[in-house]
Amino acid sequence: MSEEKTPQHLDPAAEKIRRRRSIAIALTLGFMVVAFYVATFVRLGGNVANGTL
């Protein structure tokens, strides 16, 4: 099972570096999502209650 999970061509050090890179990308994307979410609220402000349906 463990052999299937770990690609043969990557040594453990390279695997570790790749994992860290993936985590950094995930954190960046997560930050983007939060930034857009919060900024939308800040920009809309109280006007969100004034919209007509």
Next chain:
Amino acid sequence: MTVQSEVGQADLAMEPSVGDFIQLMKPRVMTLVILTALAAMLAAPGHLHPVLGTIGIISIAIGAGASGALNMWYDADIDARMARTAARPLPRGRVTPEEALTFGGVLAVGSVLTLGVLVNWTAGALLGLTIAFYLFVYTMWLKRRTPHNIVIGGAAGAFPPMIGWAVATGDISLNSLLLFLIIFMWTPPHFWALALYRCRDYERVGVPMLPVVAGLHETRRQILFYSVLLVPLAIVPYFTGLGGIAYLVCTVALGIVFLGLAVRVYLTTEGREADAAARRLFWFSILYLYGLFAVLLVEATTSRLMA
């Protein structure tokens, strides 16, 4: 190219780390970009929500990083042959040109869109212009063709305070142009001081820096000329109301030292002393710009907190 491929082969099997990508973004340049943009943003009039201000500064920093990565992608061949830049991720083969280009491109587009959509499009457009100017005008066009490369190319480094100002106000004003001009005038003495003692490096790779093309004497003369323009110009924000008394005192004090070092560079023309004088001016010029904008930042923050 030979050096690049020889050095590159050894490390090609290595996975590029997060640190390699951070290095691609020229973190030291980025800190100066953040400081100048932040100082201008806080010194600008009007109220800005802290969340939008933070997003603005992060976008500007990422945009600056994108410029750095794209510059390293294009300049990998000459970087490999210069002592100062040979350890960068591309010459060492840690990152492939394709990875650097993709990384820089994604960050450039992402930062401009984020700034434009979430903050305002004046700031977004200025950031896009800055990245395009640095890549196409400076890196691709001027750097390898004219000794005035860094004079005109320096505009790219001078844009961040204008972008910071635009983040806060949504427009361009005389005061933001003034901050642009200060960095614009600062760039030639800063880079030419470096070029004076790295002259052989630039000569070897065929980059027509001023000392290579016009000689050391002319470079020293030009350094003094731009320093004489810069120091009084840096005092003007006090008179336009942008800077306060602390700014005036610091700018005058730092300016006197700057001029003194520029004069010493002009007068010391022989031997190791000449290199040492140029080196001193180079390092002090960084301190000078940090000092100016740090005082502006502290003053702006203080007056905002007390308002």
